[in-house]
Amino acid sequence: MTHYDAVLSCTNLTLERGDRVLVRDISLALEPGQALVLTGPNGAGKTTLLRALAGLLRPAAGEIALEPGPAGWLGHAEGLKPAETVRQALDFWAALSDQPRDAVEGVMRALALGHLARRPCGALSAGQKRRAGLARLALSGRAVWLMDEPSAPLDAAGRERLSRLAQAHRARGGIILAATHADLGWPDVQRLDLGAEAAA
Amino acid sequence: MSARGLFIREARLAFAGGGGPAGPAAFYLAALALAPLAIGPDAAILAAAGPGVIVFGALLASLQGAERMFADDASDGTLELYALSGLPLSACALIKALAYTLAAFWPAPVIAGMGALAYGLSLEAALALAAGIALAAPGLVFIAAFAGALAAGLRRAGLIIALIAAPLQAPLLVFAAGAARAAMDGTGLTGANLMLALAFSLAAMVLAPLGAGAALRARLE
Numbered sequence: 001m002t003h004y005d006a007v008l009s010c011t012n013l014t015l016e017r018g019d020r021v022l023v024r025d026i027s028l029a030l031e032p033g034q035a036l037v038l039t040g041p042n043g044a045g046k047t048t049l050l051r052a053l054a055g056l057l058r059p060a061a062g063e064i065a066l067e068p069g070p071a072g073w074l075g076h077a078e079g080l081k082p083a084e085t086v087r088q089a090l091d092f093w094a095a096l097s098d099q100p101r102d103a104v105e106g107v108m109r110a111l112a113l114g115h116l117a118r119r120p121c122g123a124l125s126a127g128q129k130r131r132a133g134l135a136r137l138a139l140s141g142r143a144v145w146l147m148d149e150p151s152a153p154l155d156a157a158g159r160e161r162l163s164r165l166a167q168a169h170r171a172r173g174g175i176i177l178a179a180t181h182a183d184l185g186w187p188d189v190q191r192l193d194l195g196a197e198a199a200a
Numbered sequence: 201m202s203a204r205g206l207f208i209r210e211a212r213l214a215f216a217g218g219g220g221p222a223g224p225a226a227f228y229l230a231a232l233a234l235a236p237l238a239i240g241p242d243a244a245i246l247a248a249a250g251p252g253v254i255v256f257g258a259l260l261a262s263l264q265g266a267e268r269m270f271a272d273d274a275s276d277g278t279l280e281l282y283a284l285s286g287l288p289l290s291a292c293a294l295i296k297a298l299a300y301t302l303a304a305f306w307p308a309p310v311i312a313g314m315g316a317l318a319y320g321l322s323l324e325a326a327l328a329l330a331a332g333i334a335l336a337a338p339g340l341v342f343i344a345a346f347a348g349a350l351a352a353g354l355r356r357a358g359l360i361i362a363l364i365a366a367p368l369q370a371p372l373l374v375f376a377a378g379a380a381r382a383a384m385d386g387t388g389l390t391g392a393n394l395m396l397a398l399a400f401s402l403a404a405m406v407l408a409p410l411g412a413g414a415a416l417r418a419r420l421e
Contacts (some may be wrong), residue, residue: 070286079277
């Protein structure tokens with residue numbers, strides 16, 4: 001089993017949307033196996049911070065280090081195509097990241113997607129789509145996971161599977177940064193409250 | 201390896217999703233069937249107008265898929281994932297446009313050739329026109345894709361796409377129709393027109409993905 005040598009850090013990061021400063025002077029540093037939960041009210045800049053760390057957004061100031069890149073990304077939308085079946089989509093994403101084909105079945109079992117393999121992604125519920133998105137992330141072979149509201153559409157069993165997936169990733173030396181409103185119930189996580197930062 | 205997988209996926213989606221080749225083909229056939237009603241029944245006029253009408257129809261058909269080519273990716277989160285895939289966005293745009301050309305726009309030369317015969321062109325002129333559309337097709341689609349990337353997710357994207365793409369596609373219109381007219385008039389310039397259509401297509405296939413990649417990158421930021 002591969003062990004990641006992951007690094008995620010930023011120093012004095014300032015992010016702007018239009019001419020509004022959303023995030024000012026954020027610094028964080030995560031080592032292999034660590035997870036950070038990002039909280040804060042709507043509009044505090046959680047998603048913007050995730051996008052900047054992923055390299056999708058240029059920061060107004062500050063430095064970002066994410067090794068080995070690129071990041072594994074779980075956004076609001078899962079990137080699923082209505083005409084594709086779950087299995088087709090996961091086979092594609094696994095191949096795009098040069099992951100072995102037989103890894104797909106194990107991940108589908110872990111996320112209870114086995115019975116949905118031949119269902120078109122357009123016919124999935126929101127929670128099922130999110131589980132497919134998590135499977136795609138797990139098959140990406142990326143060391144640093146950036147997750148935006150990972151648990152939002154999931155039921156209790158789904159949250160439990162998410163939690164196990166996150167634990168397994170951390171046990172392999174992966175890093176997770178998750179923005180959330182809900183309590184994810186993950187053990188031993190660091191916390192960063194963007195609302196508190198803004199008020200300070 | 202990953203580029204091949206992306207091409208296969210995009211070709212499959214272009215073929216199966218959203219009507220596939222039937223969308224542009226139906227539009228193209230309808231345009232070619234309706235134009236003679238406006239032009240009138242005079243066989244000589246119809247044959248003279250044929251190359252222009254048929255090539256212009258192909259141009260309009262190429263704009264059909266442009267609005268959704270990148271707008272869907274931008275709204276369903278695929279764009280972020282492609283941006284983080286390790287492939288440059290311009291390479292993704294090139295693969296997408298190539299997959300669309302081959303999977304969804306392939307009927308265009310066939311329709312052009314059959315349409316040319318129906319308009320009363322000689323077999324030689326019809327073949328020249330089909331070849332002209334076949335060589336111009338990648339250029340038409342790539343320019344439409346570039347405009348689609350610029351307009352992805354905007355309101356009235358269709359209007360913006362037509363305004364950006366149509367002027368850039370004009371040389372392809374000239375050379376493809378020129379090939380058929382040269383064959384009709386026996387000027388011997390059919391080959392030269394076909395070569396120019398091919399040259400312009402190749403240039404568009406190099407430049408349009410770079411522009412589309414930059415437009416998509418700017419959209420993400």
